[in-house]
Amino acid sequence: MRAADTLQASLREVVGDANVLTDPDAMAGFLVDWTGAYRGEADAVVRPRTTDEVSAVVRICSGAGARICVQGGNTGLVGGSVPPARRDPERPTILLSTSRMTDIDEVDVIGRCVGAQAGATVAAIDARAAQAGLAFPIDLASRESATAGGVVSTNAGGTRMIRRGNTRSQVLGIEAVLADGRVLRRWTSLIKDNVGYDLPGLLAGSEGTLAVVTRVLFRLVVPPASAVVAVAAVDHVQTAIDLIGAASSQGLTVEAAELMTEAGIALVHEHGQRHPTASRAPFYVLLEVCGPGDIEAATAELLSGTDGLADAVLEPAPARALWGARESHTESIARSSATPVVKLDISVPIRALPEAFADLAGVGDSGDFDCRPVLFGHVGDGNIHVNLLDVPVERAGDVTDTVFGIVSAHGGSISAEHGIGRAKARWTHLGRSDVDLDAMRAIKSALDPQWLLNPGVIFG
Ligand SMILES: Cc1cc2nc3c(=O)[nH]c(=O)nc-3n(C[C@H](O)[C@H](O)[C@H](O)COP(=O)(O)OP(=O)(O)OC[C@H]3O[C@@H](n4cnc5c(N)ncnc54)[C@H](O)[C@@H]3O)c2cc1C
Incomplete structure (x- = not known):
């Protein structure tokens, strides 16, 4: 019997036949990531229901020297939730999905x-x-x-x-x-x-x-009693930063601060979203704020007192249509590129944002191939999601090098919030020293001596 067959039989005893998928059609959806850029192979998809079942599954895999790729909602954007592209005949690979582990306890109201x-x-x-x-x-x-x-x-x-x-x-x-x-x-x-x-x-x-x-x-947290959402059309990234700073200085609590560009707004508009403001501008900043007193009046005053605003709208939270323009960026971008989108989630110090935005927007101007940059992100955290559309597949590595060069020059990070996954494993040296990476490998080896968990993720 093949090692993979023996492994599958043992796993079936733990989670039941229905929860060990081996049919290629049944496994297919688990083996491609949200972006479609990463596809993996596995000998089985295993769906435990309880911690005890996970423990038994991992113990069996550990005994067999089998690799385990862990998957939750499969919305990660760096290829970490799917197995390596090729199966290793000597070492079976399973995908462990948590899709059946959905229990939520009663809320502890006092302990929040x-x-x-x-x-x-x-x-x-x-x-x-x-x-x-x-x-x-x-x-x-x-x-x-x-x-x-x-x-x-x-x-x-x-x-x-x-x-x-x-x-x-x-x-x-x-x-x-x-x-x-x-x-x-x-x-x-x-x-x-x-x-x-x-x-x-x-x-x-x-x-x-x-x-x-x-x-x-x-x-858990206590939600604000009331909040408002404003979208302001602005000429410069600096105006957006000034607006966020002014909101805090005036005693408003900033719940969210997002930046979008005209290219992104035009794209989501093509895909059915409302244009947030009547006038157009190079940038759009979305602010959600709360605070004591008449929050709408305070926000209106904030907007009218800020220089450089071409236009602005204000709605009581949740203001789903205003948020829709921001939140549909990722999906609209994914549907609009001729090649897999080069997605790079980076951060820079807040003071460097205006220059970094300009440099990153210029990545498509190198001249030897067409490439459409769409930048947006959690601007209040210095976080920019760089999306490069229509990049020829063979140029994805070069363009990534260019973006990371810009990020390094501004003292930023190559991964703000999405992680390293498989997508950025080649570039971790740009964000961590040799000593740091050695310490990380030592921790990995101590907790996972056979390196069975998520092979290829973070460490390449
Ligand atoms: C439209 C859209 C918007 C997004 N917006 C944001 C955003 O604003 N901020 C942000 O940070 N991310 C964002 N993401 C990325 C993604 O949603 C997050 O990274 C999210 O945390 C991934 O959760 P998941 O359950 O889908 O994990 P998966 O994609 O399944 O896995 C992600 C990683 O976590 C590991 N993992 C998953 N579950 C477990 C587990 N139980 N034990 C151990 N490891 C596990 C996987 O192995 C993999 O390495 C967005 C993605 C999309 C598609």
């Missing part, structure tokens, strides 16, 4: 936290929090599919990061299966607990390379 299984979606956790008058502090356009395990493992940022911080800072406790099948459980709603290393913090952002996250205890 909730426990969720790894496969629960961001939208479902937020809906459970809302039933208790609270909110999940992480929000992103992929909320209907992105999972608890996914946002923790990528340390997702999202649209509320400017106000609430990243996912790592929302994790109070974690349960995870280590590479040998043992269950690590740090589960406490204590606000202060400094006993040794911050292992939940380490697993946040580890992209499935150190353990399989099975459950997470998340912090």
Whole structure:
């Protein structure tokens, strides 16, 4: 019997026949990532329901020397949620999907936290929090599919990061299966607990390379009583930055601050979104603010007191149509490129944003091939999503080098919030020193001595 057949038989005993997929058609959707640029191969897709089942699956794989690729909602944008492109006949590969692990506990209203299984979606956790008058502090356009395990493992940022911080800072406790099948459980709603290393913090952002996250205890927050959303059409990136700064200086709390360009707005408009303002301008800044008193009047005053605004609109939150123009960027871009979009999620210091924007927008002007840049992002965090459309496949590496050169020149990071995955594994030396990378490899080897978890992710 082949090693893969023996492995499949053992896995069926743990999760049942229906939850070990081996038919190519049944596996197909799990083996391609959201962007369509990354396709992998696996000997089986395994769908456990409980932590005990995950533990048994990992123990079997560890014993067999089989590689495990972990997948949540499969909305990651760096190719980390699918297995390597080629199967290794000597070492079987399974894809472990958390799609059946969707339980969410009752909300602890006094401790302001909730426990969720790894496969629960961001939208479902937020809906459970809302039933208790609270909110999940992480929000992103992929909320209907992105999972608890996914946002923790990528340390997702999202649209509320400017106000609430990243996912790592929302994790109070974690349960995870280590590479040998043992269950690590740090589960406490204590606000202060400094006993040794911050292992939940380490697993946040580890992209499935150190353990399989099975459950997470998340912090919840009190949502603002009322908020407004404004979109201002502006001539310069600096005007957007000034507007965000002025909002804070005037006592408004900035819940979100996003920047879009005319190219992006035109694209989402083509795909059915309303143009946010009557007048056109090179840039559009979306601000969601809350605060005491008459928040609409205070925001209107803020807008009228800011120089360089071509036009502006203001609506009470949730202002879904205004947000729609911003949140549909990723999908509209994916549907508009002749070749796989080169997607680079970078950050620069806030003061460098205007120059970095100009340099990045010029990447398409090299002359030897056509390329359409569409830039947008969480501007309040210095985060720009660089999307390069119609790049000839064989030039994707060159254009990535050019973008990362610009990022380095401005003192930025090659990965702001999406992680490294497979897409950026070649370039980690641009963001971390040799000593730093050695320390990361030592941690990987200590927790996963056979390097079975998510091969090729982060370390290439
Ligand atoms: C339209 C759109 C908008 C987006 N907006 C944002 C945004 O604003 N901010 C942002 O940060 N990201 C954003 N993303 C990217 C993506 O949604 C996030 O990276 C998200 O956290 C991925 O969650 P997921 O459940 O889909 O994970 P997957 O894509 O399934 O996996 C992502 C990584 O996490 C690992 N992983 C998943 N689950 C587990 C687990 N249980 N244990 C261990 N490892 C695991 C995978 O192996 C992989 O390396 C967006 C994506 C789309 C498509």
